[in-house]
Amino acid sequence: EVRAVHFLSLCVLTALWSTLHGAFVNGPLLSATLALGVFLFGIDGRHRLAGNDGRWKQIGFHALTAVATTITVLVVHPYHLRIVEFFTTNMGKSRRLGITEWLPPDLLGLPALRVAAALIAIILLRRHLSWSKLRPLTPGLATFALLFLTGQRYVAWFGILLGIAVGMAGRDGVSEPRPLSHFGSRVALIACLTAWVAVLPAWH
Secondary structure (H helix, E strand, C coil), X not given: CCCHHHHHHHHHHHXXXXXXXXXXXXHHHHHHHHHHHHHHHXXXXXXXXXXXXXXXXXXXXXXXXXXXXXXXXXXHCCCHHHHHHHXXXXXXXXXXCCCXXXXXXXXXXXXXXXXXXXXXXXXXXXXXXXXXXXXXXXXXXXXXXXXXXXXXHXXXXXXXXXXXXXXXXXXXXXXXXXXXXXXXXXXHHHHHHHXXXXXXXXXX
């Protein structure tokens, strides 16, 4: 059951995330792509716009999470409504300075090779995966794959989502997992990323 405390907790985590690293925009984006994926393919990827399988609750949860966290960012971020200007300016400056993570990937570089290796592994494991369960995550995978073509920094997000997809698609014959439908999994993901960014300066 989704309660107000769920959205409140996610908003608080997103607010903290937005003060630590610019990647916080990927949180609302991920929620939006999940809402789209469940809308198009259903929870388990085999049902579309008919039936009563709890799909609309999941669509509402992901969509409201995307809206609530976006509003939170607009309120707490120093640039507020000028946040688009902040990102475009920062992105242009970073590319002019030649910062690697903002540059398009080299097709023979390590990030691109990692993506290629992951896709090859999935092809080799195709008989052990339930492709229908992957469908709700395809909008997210496509989105971050396109973003990866614009900047190497998105390879980690593509990899995280791909790992979740493969985990969901395993044919265990026991249950029908739902794409990040459990509140705890979303909180855990944001909390881990926040912690990682928080301790990163200590490594330099």
